[in-house]
Amino acid sequence: MMLFLDANVLFTAAYAENGVAQGLFALAERGAGRLCSSAFALDEASRNLALKAPGRLPVLETLQTLLQQVPEPPPELLQQAQVAGVPSKDAPVLAAAAACGADWLVTGDRRGFGHLLGQRALGVLVLAPRDALTALLNTLE
Numbered sequence: 066m067m068l069f070l071d072a073n074v075l076f077t078a079a080y081a082e083n084g085v086a087q088g089l090f091a092l093a094e095r096g097a098g099r100l101c102s103s104a105f106a107l108d109e110a111s112r113n114l115a116l117k118a119p120g121r122l123p124v125l126e127t128l129q130t131l132l133q134q135v136p137e138p139p140p141e142l143l144q145q146a147q148v149a150g151v152p153s154k155d156a157p158v159l160a161a162a163a164a165c166g167a168d169w170l171v172t173g174d175r176r177g178f179g180h181l182l183g184q185r186a187l188g189v190l191v192l193a194p195r196d197a198l199t200a201l202l203n204t205l206e
Contacts, residue, residue, distance in 0.1 A: 066097070066098040066099065066168050066169070066204065067098065067099045067100075067101055067165070067166065067168050068089065068093070068098050068099070068100050068101070068167065068170075068197060069102060069103075069135070069158075069165065069169065069170045069189070070089070070102045070106065070132070070171050071102075071106055071158050071170065071171060071172035071173070071174055072109035072110040072113070072158070073110075073172060073173045074089070074171050074172065074173060074194055075102060075106060075107065075125065075128065076114055077173065077194070078125075078128055079110070079114055079118075079121045079122075079124040079128055080117070080118055080121050080124075085194040085195050085198050086194055088198045089194065089197060089198055090128060090131055092198070092201045092205070093131065094131065095205070097201045097202075097204055098204075099133065100132050100133070101132055101133040101134070101165060101167060102134065102135070102161075103135050103157065103158070103161040104134060104137065105137060105157045105158065105161065106161070107132075107134065110125060111125060135161055135164070135165035136161075136165070138160035138161045138163065138164040139160075142163055142164050142187065143156045145187055146158075146159040146163070146187060149181065149186045150180055150181070151178065151181070151186070154177070155177035155178065158170065159181075159186060159187060159191075162189045163186075163188055163189050167189055168189070168190065169189065169190045169191075169192050169197055169200075170186075170189045170190070170191045170192070171193075171194055171197040172191065172192075172193070172194075173193060173194055178191050182196075183196070
């Protein structure tokens with residue numbers, strides 16, 4: 066199972082010592098799934114963390130070692146993501162998740178992805194972090 070993590074999930078995992086986002090990393094370390102993200106999402110998470118909690122940047126750097134960084138998507142997938150109703154600023158996230166063959170896109174961004182939560186878009190199931198954590202826990206049972 067490959068999970069593509071959006072910038073807000075990466076930010077939250079670095080910012081909060083415990084919680085759902087950290088749980089995703091813990092389960093992945095136990096083999097419940099593989100985590101990936103793109104340079105686009107990692108850069109956004111890093112910029113936001115630098116503004117709001119610069120002392121947590123080393124945590125994000127450590128978390129990055131647990132992620133597979135996937136290539137940026139081709140322009141055709143960016144267009145398809147926008148056709149799916151994703152705002153242009155968020156289209157690179159869905160497009161990258163689709164391009165790398167991720168099973169799930171895990172995002173807390175309800176503005177950009179709220180209409181897609183629990184649905185497939187470009188072949189990727191879009192899940193809120195808590196739903197992804199619950200589903201991963203169920204794979205361990």
